[in-house]
Amino acid sequence: MLVYAVRRLFWLPFLLLAVAFITFALGQYGPGDPVQVAMGQHVNPEVRDRVRHEMGLDRPFYEQFASYVWNALHGDLGVSYKYRGEPVFGLIGNRVAVSAQLAFLALLLAVALGIPLGIVASLHQRTWMDYLSISISLGGVSMPAFLLAPILMWFFAQQLKVLPAAGWGGIFSPQAVMPAIVMGVGPVAVLARQTRASLIEVLGQDYVRTARSKGLLEQTVLLHHVLRNGLIPIFTLIGLMLGSLVEGAFITETVFGIPGIGRLAVESLFARDYPVIMALTLMVAVSYTVANLMVDLSYGLLDPRIRYR
Amino acid sequence: MRTVLVMLLVGALVAGCFGEGGITVAPPKGSGGGSAAPGTAPSKAPASKSAPSGNTLRLLGDDPPTIDPALVQDATSSEYIVEIFSGLFTLNDKLEVVPDIAESYDVSPDGLVYTFKLRKDVKFQDGRGVTAQDFKYSMERAADPRTESLVADTYLGDIVGVKDKLRGKAKEISGIKVVDDYTLQITIDSPKVYFLSKLTYPTAFVVDKNNVEKGGRRWTNQPNGTGPFKLKEWKRGESITLVRNDNFYGGAPKVDQVVYNIAIAGAGTGMTMYENGDIDMVGVGLADIDRVQDPASELNSQLVRAPSLSIGYVGLNALVPPFDDVKMRQAFAAAIDKQKIVDVVLKGTVQKADGIVPPGMPEYQNKNLKPIAFDPQRAKQLLAESRYADPSSYPPLTFYVSGEGGASPRTVTAIVEMIKQNLGIDIKIQQTEWATFLQDLSTDQKKYPMFSLGWVADYPDPQNFLDVLFHSNSLDNHTGYSNKEVDALLEQARTEKDQAKRMDLYYQAEQKIVGEAGWIPLDYGESYILVKPYLKNVRFSLGVSPWLRFVSIEGAR
Numbered sequence: 001m002l003v004y005a006v007r008r009l010f011w012l013p014f015l016l017l018a019v020a021f022i023t024f025a026l027g028q029y030g031p032g033d034p035v036q037v038a039m040g041q042h043v044n045p046e047v048r049d050r051v052r053h054e055m056g057l058d059r060p061f062y063e064q065f066a067s068y069v070w071n072a073l074h075g076d077l078g079v080s081y082k083y084r085g086e087p088v089f090g091l092i093g094n095r096v097a098v099s100a101q102l103a104f105l106a107l108l109l110a111v112a113l114g115i116p117l118g119i120v121a122s123l124h125q126r127t128w129m130d131y132l133s134i135s136i137s138l139g140g141v142s143m144p145a146f147l148l149a150p151i152l153m154w155f156f157a158q159q160l161k162v163l164p165a166a167g168w169g170g171i172f173s174p175q176a177v178m179p180a181i182v183m184g185v186g187p188v189a190v191l192a193r194q195t196r197a198s199l200i201e202v203l204g205q206d207y208v209r210t211a212r213s214k215g216l217l218e219q220t221v222l223l224h225h226v227l228r229n230g231l232i233p234i235f236t237l238i239g240l241m242l243g244s245l246v247e248g249a250f251i252t253e254t255v256f257g258i259p260g261i262g263r264l265a266v267e268s269l270f271a272r273d274y275p276v277i278m279a280l281t282l283m284v285a286v287s288y289t290v291a292n293l294m295v296d297l298s299y300g301l302l303d304p305r306i307r308y309r
Numbered sequence: 310m311r312t313v314l315v316m317l318l319v320g321a322l323v324a325g326c327f328g329e330g331g332i333t334v335a336p337p338k339g340s341g342g343g344s345a346a347p348g349t350a351p352s353k354a355p356a357s358k359s360a361p362s363g364n365t366l367r368l369l370g371d372d373p374p375t376i377d378p379a380l381v382q383d384a385t386s387s388e389y390i391v392e393i394f395s396g397l398f399t400l401n402d403k404l405e406v407v408p409d410i411a412e413s414y415d416v417s418p419d420g421l422v423y424t425f426k427l428r429k430d431v432k433f434q435d436g437r438g439v440t441a442q443d444f445k446y447s448m449e450r451a452a453d454p455r456t457e458s459l460v461a462d463t464y465l466g467d468i469v470g471v472k473d474k475l476r477g478k479a480k481e482i483s484g485i486k487v488v489d490d491y492t493l494q495i496t497i498d499s500p501k502v503y504f505l506s507k508l509t510y511p512t513a514f515v516v517d518k519n520n521v522e523k524g525g526r527r528w529t530n531q532p533n534g535t536g537p538f539k540l541k542e543w544k545r546g547e548s549i550t551l552v553r554n555d556n557f558y559g560g561a562p563k564v565d566q567v568v569y570n571i572a573i574a575g576a577g578t579g580m581t582m583y584e585n586g587d588i589d590m591v592g593v594g595l596a597d598i599d600r601v602q603d604p605a606s607e608l609n610s611q612l613v614r615a616p617s618l619s620i621g622y623v624g625l626n627a628l629v630p631p632f633d634d635v636k637m638r639q640a641f642a643a644a645i646d647k648q649k650i651v652d653v654v655l656k657g658t659v660q661k662a663d664g665i666v667p668p669g670m671p672e673y674q675n676k677n678l679k680p681i682a683f684d685p686q687r688a689k690q691l692l693a694e695s696r697y698a699d700p701s702s703y704p705p706l707t708f709y710v711s712g713e714g715g716a717s718p719r720t721v722t723a724i725v726e727m728i729k730q731n732l733g734i735d736i737k738i739q740q741t742e743w744a745t746f747l748q749d750l751s752t753d754q755k756k757y758p759m760f761s762l763g764w765v766a767d768y769p770d771p772q773n774f775l776d777v778l779f780h781s782n783s784l785d786n787h788t789g790y791s792n793k794e795v796d797a798l799l800e801q802a803r804t805e806k807d808q809a810k811r812m813d814l815y816y817q818a819e820q821k822i823v824g825e826a827g828w829i830p831l832d833y834g835e836s837y838i839l840v841k842p843y844l845k846n847v848r849f850s851l852g853v854s855p856w857l858r859f860v861s862i863e864g865a866r
Contacts, residue, residue: 039382042784043785046462054455079526083375086545095546157581158581158584256573257573259547259572270713270742272744
């Protein structure tokens with residue numbers, strides 16, 4: 001397993017290099033220029049070219065890319081174009097922590113609610129409990145963040161005045177409640193539906209019937225035979241969710257005014273702040289890769305039949 | 310550049326989802342920071358807790374791209390900079406140029422040499438006295454190519470030697486001379502009456518050499534300015550806290566500190582926070598305008614209307630068919646019912662624009678301006694008289710709009726409808742993301758035959774509208790409008806010393822531009838702001854000018 005993990009991680013730098021190359025090229029050859037964005041409507045080719053030269057933006061593509069990679073390998077992700085002179089590392093450092101906390105909360109909510117809902121639904125197929133949990137899931141999955149967020153704000157902040165409308169005070173603060181719900185509600189639904197489908201499939205398997213016919217306690221059957229097998233695909237899903245939560249944060253963070261990477265990413269795109277865009281893209285790539293690896297590794301713990309090669 | 314008020318508006322624009330609700334002014338808060346100043350760690354008290362109670366002004370703000378005076382090119386940044394730093398001249402709330410660190414000045418008879426006498430009581434926030442040498446250093450630093458300033462050329466470029474310095478050809482700026490500690494002499498390249506108003510822009514402000522050189526690129530994290538406030542804390546994406554500079558030469562501010570909540574910029578929750586008593590001022594967006602304008606609403610008495618030096622317009626490109634024919638431009642201008650757009654689409658929140666220069670411009674009142682009036686019959690006639698009466702004689706028209714939303718602004722759809730209705734011409738709308746829009750605009754003058762854009766004053770002088778946007782040789786002339794007579798008037802106005810005569814030259818130029826439909830002016834910018842009744846002396850100006858030090862908090866919150 002260790003060998004497997006190391007081998008998987010061995011590919012990570014190459015993956016990052018590919019991602020960096022594509023992102024960098026898109027920035028270079030795509031429309032828009034960070035210096036012109038900063039200048040707004042003012043046109044002055046002399047000034048623009050001079051500042052582009054000082055910033056090194058007029059160098060050939062391969063040279064810029066090589067120097068980016070070289071600096072990145074030495075832990076220097078460059079300075080922001082929009083926030084003039086501000087090191088990218090400092091700019092994203094705090095924000096990553098904020099977004100990670102938020103993603104963790106949302107995921108916690110999704111797991112704590114979604115899986116039990118799915119289990120209940122699968123065990124009580126075609127009863128009111130099943131329909132109720134499906135309805136909740138459907139409602140949750142079809143409720144976009146930009147709709148749910150204002151509704152929650154209106155209710156909790158404006159009418160009841162029990163929660164602050166916006167801002168961020170850390171993972172344990174009241175400010176975290178609404179954004180966690182907004183971000184978690186979709187994943188709750190997805191997890192509940194997936195758990196239900198997966199368990200229903202397992203419940204129909206021969207070995208479940210065998211286990212029951214052996215006279216095992218229903219709890220034992222559920223715990224050892226049904227859940228253990230049925231939850232494997234769910235773990236894959238959770239891993240993938242972790243990656244997408246980071247992106248899902250874009251809207252939620254904007255609406256609730258949370259200083260996370262989502263908002264920074266949107267801002268940076270509009271300002272053509274390439275160093276920041278690069279850093280964020282690479283970060284998302286790393287988090288997807290690592291999440292996937294962890295999921296793959298967890299299979300082995302859940303199902304001893306799975307071997308890594 | 311945008312204005313002070315636009316910044317307050319940030320976030321208010323999408324706040325319309327909230328229903329009716331009276332104001333609920335929160336009980337006086339111990340800190341005044343409240344939830345307006347979120348800290349990262351919940352256990353840690355917000356920074357504002359240390360301040361004397363109740364005397365903290367709580368505002369919404371946006372993260373400034375920079376607070377380095379030499380680099381600033383946006384209103385958001387300027388807002389903070391004018392409170393932390395200062396320069397030879399400043400703007401008052403009427404946007405008049407008034408002396409600041411300069412005590413007095415005189416100009417040589419040829420209008421080229423300015424001699425400034427500096428106040429002797431001006432100190433940096435660390436206590437060191439400010440001298441003429443500091444100004445020389447500050448301007449030379451701004452014009453140093455390594456500073457990478459995008460605005461030094463605009464605001465200091467009139468000074469002899471600045472261009473050489475910018476191009477890396479000179480070590481010093483030859484046109485700046487330190488006569489003695491408190492006398493500074495600046496020579497400009499040709500007489501320009503509006504030169505002083507350019508000095509009100511932060512690029513000409515004084516910075517502390519020690520501070521800049523020690524701090525490296527991040528010196529602005531602990532700036533040692535001369536302004537009425539000191540930067541106490543800047544948590545990017547969260548908050549900015551300014552504290553009072555007790556030694557400010559213009560008299561200490563009345564509030565102890567100002568906390569800007571940056572986190573919720575664009576969040577659309579500003580109105581809720583204002584109504585919950587968490588912030589003291591908020592901009593009102595279109596969605597809330599009806600509610601707060603209702604005389605029955607408690608909010609109505611707290612509403613302030615604040616015009617800005619800005620204009621929205623439709624640009625018609627005089628370099629490409631069909632708008633290279635003046636008749637075609639005039640036909641378009643006559644076919645658009647601006648009053649209807651203002652009343653219906655914009656709910657009367659802005660003022661219809663007839664001219665180019667906004668009404669708040671100091672000393673400017675073009676009373677006799679004759680606009681092209683809305684007149685569908687005349688529009689049809691003009692179209693028939695033009696070279697392009699046959700729609701197949703020019704390529705299909707596209708109306709370019711900047712933006713990302715996908716849905717075009719309703720003003721744009723209204724214009725397209727009116728043109729279709731009154732002239733029978735079909736126009737396609739093309740929305741282009743801002744960065745791309747700017748690139749197209751700045752690199753290919755012929756790319757956009759028709760576009761929607763706005764302009765906000767960089768400095769309060771009609772020159773910044775008429776000369777900068779319509780002179781044939783101006784780089785910022787985006788429509789390719791060119792008229793030799795207008796050029797002559799504008800050039801004459803640059804050097805005219807008699808203010809009344811100078812304004813008259815601009816009136817004539819404006820009339821010609823409007824008559825030839827160089828633009829179709831649409832509306833003058835205006836903001837709506839709610840101000841809590843306990844705030845006194847909130848001075849709204851039409852542009853960026855220092856105002857925080859006048860504000861006081863009186864009575865219960």
